[in-house]
Amino acid sequence: MNFLPSIGRVVLAFLAHLGRLTLFALTALSHCVRPPFYPRLIGRQMIDIGYYSLPVVGLTAVFSGMVLALQSYTGFARFAAGSENAVANVVVVSITRELGPVLAGLMVAGRIGGSMAAEIGTMRVTEQIDALTTLSTNPYKYLVVPRLLAGLLMLPILVLVADIIGVFGGYMVSVFKLGFNPTSYINNTYDFVTTTDIVSGLVKAAVFGFIIALMGCYSGYHSKGGAQGVGAATTNAVVSASILILTFNYVITELFFGT
């Protein structure tokens, strides 16, 4: 029975952590709607998250689309001949509903979530956040709100771009390697994709963008110690954001497509 207190401590620590995270998120959200606002900082974060993440998200999307087309074709060939039409359908649905938002979310979590935690964590351990307070500047408004808003707004745009590039990757493999008719591939894609497929992906992207920024800011804001503390905060930000992305991916899928 000696293990029970240990389990209790872990559960209590988890609940305390969850409570702190919820309070942090609610405080940050309340500051989103109260002035002063920092449009210059929001713009800078939007460029950092959106524009500078384009290459990595684009590359991930194009290769995912290409692999998906190839795997679908070889997989379907085992069951029935003449299943080429299904390749375009599988590619567009998989990319828009799942692979676009999830892969973009995970890539941005690694690139942006880690860098947010490192930057804010370094500011914490070098007293720069305390300096903000002494200069009558609320750290939530100055550091957290611009990142949350930028994450929330830019991830859907990134995912929209990833959807287009991913479908294009599938098109390239289907047309240039597998010899499909380009017109019928495009027609199949247009005919099969629905507004719900795209909207569900964009909703996921907005939620993932919020999660990435929230975990990056939260981990950095509460980092302690020196370089080791900042390193731990960076790892926590990426790992927790990735897990939450996969968890919320299921939840949102259930909301949109659950029976």
Place this chain on the structure above:
Amino acid sequence: MSVPSENTPVVHLQDVRKSFGPKDVLTGIDLDIQKGESVVVIGSSGSGKSVLIKSILGIVQPDTGVIEVDGENVTYLSPPERDAVNRKFGMLFQGGALFDSLPVWENVAFGLIQGRDMHRRDAREHAVKTLGKVGLAPEVGELFPAELSGGMQKRVGLARAIAVEPEIVFFDEPTTGLDPIMADVINDLIVSCVKQQGITALSITHDMRSAKKIGDRIAMLYEGKLIWVGDAKEVDQADNPYVDQFVRGRAVGPIKMQLRR
């Protein structure tokens, strides 16, 4: 809000206590600082000097006690009220705490742009003038903090603290990590800035040379309490074995350092 009378201390601390878990850091601080006065709190590393300053600034919330600024109780304030009170303050942090993503001029002008809504162009001009007051050329304003030496970073930190023309300035270990000459330069700058602008100052340090130079009064913090408060000129002759040991920097005496053997 009450209007402060002439005799109201600018900063008034009454029985301020703060603990972190089982560790009692401040165990009842009482201190008054009058307008235009420079008070230095001395004490060993880890004695709670920084916590004392951070309690006044609202960065750390005291467990009990009263903190008044200009007669107004500022112990527990909402964030907007705290922002308003902090407009009276300037702070020089031990490590500078300069924003490394901003150039030097924007660091100095930060409190003017964000805290006082000054136009960036005007704030920049003001920042360059303030840099001049601490002996730095206008070109330094274009550099980033990482490109500066430790002494220059302290001077920029000092410029940032006084740029907002505060009523009260806090100096956290202003000479730590500097060579003796640069430390004396910083001490001179603090004295000239504080006296010229008539600012009230609260400094914390364990550098006795600095304490005697920049302080009108010195207070010694030991085990969470101010065990001696007196004129800076009297600190060498203080009739207190703790102060005597600290001022002379002796290993033997009533203050026992926690050493593992």
